[in-house]
Amino acid sequence: MTSTGAEVLIRALEQQGVELVFGYPGGTILPVFHSISKSNIKNVLTRNEQAAAHAANGYARVSHKVGVCIATSGPGATNLVTGLANSFLDSIPVVAITGQVKSSLVGTDAFQEVDITGITQPITKHNYLVTDANDIARVVNEAFFIASSGRPGPVLIDLPKDVAMFACSEKFFDQLDLPGYKPNYKGHAIQVKHACEALQKAKHPLIYAGGGIILAGAYQQLQTLAERISAPVVTTLMGLGAFPYEHSLFLGMPGVHGFPAANYGLCSADVILALGVRFDERVTSAVENFAPKAKIIHIDIDPAEISKNVSSHIPIVGDVKTVIEDMLKRLTPVNNQQRLNEIAELKSKNEYLQQRIQSDKLNPRQIVEKMSEILPADTLITTEVGLHQMTVAQYYRHCYPGCFLTSGGLGTMGYGLPAAIGAQMAAPKRKVVCVAGDGSLQMNLPEMATIKAQKLPIKVVLINNSCLGMVRQLEDVSYPGEDLFAIDLEGNPDFCRLAEAYGWQSYRLEKTEDIDKVLIEAFASDQPVLIDCIIDKRDYVYPMVLADDPLDKMLMP
Amino acid sequence: MRHTLSILVENRTGVLSRVAGLFSRRGYNIESLSVSTTDKKEISRMTIVVEGDQKTIEQVTKQLHKLIEVIKIYNITGEEFVERGLAMFRVIPTPENRAELMQVVDIFRGHILDFSPTSMIVEITGGEKKILAFEEALKPFGIAEVVRTGEIAMVRGGKSKNAKGENND
Missing domain, CATH: 3.30.70.1150 (ACT-like. Chain A, domain 2)
Structure with missing residues (x-):
């Protein structure tokens, strides 16, 4: 039996269990959209390809499947780039399919031609330019396997229009032939033994856990491990939710805007167990001063992360869940009351954060804390990037893994709103709330129309300070006394009226005493709602560690 | 120190650009590079001479390994070749x-x-x-x-460095 390349592509996607794609059509990708229209796969039409890539990311993170986004050649493909880079840095499994000009025109600077496999080489786990329709089924099979196995990441398939239209054999592959790709899941037994010995001997052990815990689904193992050896836990921005916020061993998020207890904890630990983390510079600050006293055990599925930024004493390459399980077979319980007292003492340093909530003036901390109180525990929270994002990281009581979707590695303004679309499509019955700043929201603002069109009851909590708050804070601290430059978002629209123009409900929140009423009413709606919260420009995020300072040197005015 | 890497890759278009791109974007310096097919037409060998300390070479090797089309990397610097x-x-x-x-x-x-x-x-x-x-x-x-040309290298003795590992003849 023969079909066209596009038909084979769609059937290969169906074989992978794809039910939903985020796509934006155009000339060269039209045969693929034509085949989608004849299939059971649903297409969500975003308003910009970048949003399709972010939505696929949000969908992947909530559904635990591979997210798929589709764009046409040229500008369609280049618009995907930010979204793919974002998924690459946060290790989210996404497959992107782009149209390409027909094979005979490739390399001629044809209309809407770009070398997208060349452009995306550094920001994809792998990519393909398909030149023969008979390769399509194999390529799709490989792409999904590569995207979702080992350290997950985005894979791009570039498909010239004529290849999509060629008649080809409909032969599917379940065998993979990737001689150069063999992720290692099982940790080295002797290294595991060394790690366990170091942890049992440690006086001040500390667990530093990241997004890898969530990707590997290792949160129960993490909690058992921490409780078994009475070790405090810090989780990175990507790892928030991997360990219960209310747990007595939880010190919070470390880093530049970290919890005081987490930063002090990292500086004083004698053994650090790093699980699915990459010692990002936002966490370590001055890398040469990072955890000066600690012996470091680093467990990660990606060998290249080991000793990349910080040298590790006991490296273990493997799936973090499998390795923790192996460790739990060896580790004996540590019941050390003195250590628990020390942890409680360390934790008291986080009271600083609580003290910053109370104020007569409306501040984002009060709003986020109230959200934590009234939203169901399985609510999916997405954020944009900036002060509001750090406020959610610090004040939202993340208690379930995978409920917090944010752009960690790339720090992409414009991620939150489209990611909320993906999240809501993956979990139609759960509440989805996007916390945004007025700068970030405007990066992918037109997605408000996608949300309306798809009838998604997404809530946007807009922390509106009429400026680029995080950059403002940085300018203020870096160039004290000087005029602030290029941060005023003069000309902002009236966001409530804008929301109404998109067919959304809206509220304006200006007073502390209205928080309860507005949030409860807004979150109860079955419609999309925007809550415009008017915040002072000088309301900054603290603590703050300045560039090249050690973690325990925190600015707290 | 000068390191000689003997790398077996899948013989596909774009592999050279992936390898070269990796070196440039991560700031590693290629001293010389030579590529050709092997006795198996689906496999090519790249011999790359790279300057760097132990830590740099370790990172180069690990990052190269992440490329899907890279099958095997031998750092033969420490061997007689x-x-x-x-x-x-x-x-x-x-x-x-x-x-x-x-x-x-x-x-x-x-x-x-x-x-x-x-x-x-x-x-x-x-x-x-x-x-x-x-x-x-x-x-x-x-x-x-x-x-x-770039340099090519082969380890002395009876051991071959092939895609499937080291084989004793």
Whole structure:
């Protein structure tokens, strides 16, 4: 039996269990959209390809499947780039399919031609330019396997229009032939033994856990491990939710805007167990001063992360869940009351954060804390990037893994709103709330129309300070006394009226005493709602560690 | 330190650009690079000479391993191996020193590939040091053009470094 390349592509996607794609059509990708229209796969039409890539990311993170986004050649493909880079840095499994000009025109600077496999080489786990329709089924099979196995990441398939239209054999592959790709899941037994010995001997052990815990689904193992050896836990921005916020061993998020207890904890630990983390510079600050006293055990599925930024004493390459399980077979319980007292003492340093909530003036901390109180525990929270994002990281009581979707590695303004679309499509019955700043929201603002069109009851909590708050804070601290430059978002629209123009409900929140009423009413709606919260420009995020300072040197005015 | 990596990759379009791109974007410096097919047409071998300390080389190797099409990487620096590169020089001797030039070529066991009234092309194969020494020896005669290949290398003895691992013959 023969079909066209596009038909084979769609059937290969169906074989992978794809039910939903985020796509934006155009000339060269039209045969693929034509085949989608004849299939059971649903297409969500975003308003910009970048949003399709972010939505696929949000969908992947909530559904635990591979997210798929589709764009046409040229500008369609280049618009995907930010979204793919974002998924690459946060290790989210996404497959992107782009149209390409027909094979005979490739390399001629044809209309809407770009070398997208060349452009995306550094920001994809792998990519393909398909030149023969008979390769399509194999390529799709490989792409999904590569995207979702080992350290997950985005894979791009570039498909010239004529290849999509060629008649080809409909032969599917379940065998993979990737001689150069063999992720290692099982940790080295002797290294595991060394790690366990170091942890049992440690006086001040500390667990530093990241997004890898969530990707590997290792949160129960993490909690058992921490409780078994009475070790405090810090989780990175990507790892928030991997360990219960209310747990007595939880010190919070470390880093530049970290919890005081987490930063002090990292500086004083004698053994650090790093699980699915990459010692990002936002966490370590001055890398040469990072955890000066600690012996470091680093467990990660990606060998290249080991000793990349910080040298590790006991490296273990493997799936973090499998390795923790192996460790739990060896580790004996540590019941050390003195250590628990020390942890409680360390934790008291986080009271600083609580003290910053109370104020007569409306501040984002009060709003986020109230959200934590009234939203169901399985609510999916997405954020944009900036002060509001750090406020959610610090004040939202993340208690379930995978409920917090944010752009960690790339720090992409414009991620939150489209990611909320993906999240809501993956979990139609759960509440989805996007916390945004007025700068970030405007990066992918037109997605408000996608949300309306798809009838998604997404809530946007807009922390509106009429400026680029995080950059403002940085300018203020870096160039004290000087005029602030290029941060005023003069000309902002009236966001409530804008929301109404998109067919959304809206509220304006200006007073502390209205928080309860507005949030409860807004979150109860079955419609999309925007809550415009008017915040002072000088309301900054603290603590703050300045560039090249050690973690325990925190600015707290 | 100078490291010699012998890398087996899938013979597909784009592999060279992936490898070269990785070196440039992560700030590693390629000293020389040579690529060709092996006895199996689906597999190519790249010999890359790279300068760097132990930590850099470890990162280079790990990052190369992340490329899906890279099958196997051997860092043969610490082993006994033979290395060869090829260089061609266009030299402009005078009628007076032409005989002397031919002697120099003989000493280095080079070859004369082209002979014209005004110029000669001479060829040499050998390791990095030999080629550099030969170049030095040619300089007094006047070098008009140099073309060099990257180095290729093979470990001494009966062990082969293939895509499936090390095989004893």
